Amino acid sequence: MNIWVLRHGEAVPHGSRPHDSERELTDHGREAVLRSAALLIGQPLTAIYASPYLRAQQTAELVRDALGFEPKIRTVEWLTPDTEPDKVAEQMVSVSNVLLVSHNPLVGSLLSYLQHGAGHPPERVSTAGLAELKGAELVIGAMKLSSIKHP
Numbered sequence: 001m002n003i004w005v006l007r008h009g010e011a012v013p014h015g016s017r018p019h020d021s022e023r024e025l026t027d028h029g030r031e032a033v034l035r036s037a038a039l040l041i042g043q044p045l046t047a048i049y050a051s052p053y054l055r056a057q058q059t060a061e062l063v064r065d066a067l068g069f070e071p072k073i074r075t076v077e078w079l080t081p082d083t084e085p086d087k088v089a090e091q092m093v094s095v096s097n098v099l100l101v102s103h104n105p106l107v108g109s110l111l112s113y114l115q116h117g118a119g120h121p122p123e124r125v126s127t128a129g130l131a132e133l134k135g136a137e138l139v140i141g142a143m144k145l146s147s148i149k150h151p
Contacts, residue, residue: 001096001135003114003143004040006063007107009033009128011055021053021080025062032128033059035151037066039130040099047071050101051079059128060101081106085113092138107131111148117141126150 009029014020025033040063050060052075060073077083078091081103088100088110102110108122111131115123117140125131129150135143 004099008055008059032151036130037063085110114143
């Protein structure tokens with residue numbers, strides 16, 4: 001079982017849009033996402049799940065297009081920034097080889113939670129950073145962080 005976790009690309013600053021969920025990717029953010037998407041070429045992805053926030057949706061679409069991935073992006077509320085990692089893990093029990101496109105603080109907390117369980121500091125992940133977790137099955141605290149790539 002592999003789980004890839006991608007933090008959205010760089011977005012326009014806070015305050016430039018009426019709500020945080022409406023912030024869109026910058027040109028630099030789009031370029032960085034495409035560099036991360038290239039790392040997924042040839043991987044056995046079965047689904048792409050993304051936060052409903054605009055910058056995550058744009059990130060997921062860029063990856064989908066770059067990979068020629070046919071299935072639609074699965075937009076889910078449980079990938080928004082302040083979701084608790086255990087809520088995400090509950091959703092991941094019966095899936096494998098998926099890409100999750102989300103935000104900090106969730107991305108860093110989720111990576112730490114899946115590797116070590118609760119109570120550990122979050123992993124540091126830059127915008128458009130891509131992490132890969134591996135394990136025979138989803139067991140909290142037992143997944144192995146294979147890599148974190150920062151574009």
